Amino acid sequence: TFVVTENCIKCKYMDCVEVCPVDCFYEGDNMLVINPDECIDCGVCEPECPAEAIKPDSEPDLENWLKLNAEYAAVWPNITIKRDAPADAKSFDGVADKLEQYFS
Numbered sequence: 001t002f003v004v005t006e007n008c009i010k011c012k013y014m015d016c017v018e019v020c021p022v023d024c025f026y027e028g029d030n031m032l033v034i035n036p037d038e039c040i041d042c043g044v045c046e047p048e049c050p051a052e053a054i055k056p057d058s059e060p061d062l063e064n065w066l067k068l069n070a071e072y073a074a075v076w077p078n079i080t081i082k083r084d085a086p087a088d089a090k091s092f093d094g095v096a097d098k099l100e101q102y103f104s
Ligand code: SF4
Pocket: 002, 019, 020, 021, 022, 023, 024, 025, 034, 038, 039, 040, 041, 042, 043, 044, 045, 046
């Protein structure tokens, strides 16, 4: 599966949503997550993210992000249509500690 990681928070560009063939993105206020049970591992979303926040779970140290994606995909609503990114998205690209400060 692929997972959405920290740099999505407050960037939330949503370019990933439109390309997913199985519509497995779920939406929080400041971040999207992927449902790992629905993701078919096609990989097309990864290069679409301007924040480079989407990674294959084969990369090291992503266990906690995989858990977070699974947990919140179960409670957040499904999103299938891209809307505009937040106006200040760019200013949050690469900011540290977004999970602690801004996750929602
Ligand atoms: Fe969707 Fe493919 Fe990305 Fe999985 S890897 S979330 S199936 S676009």
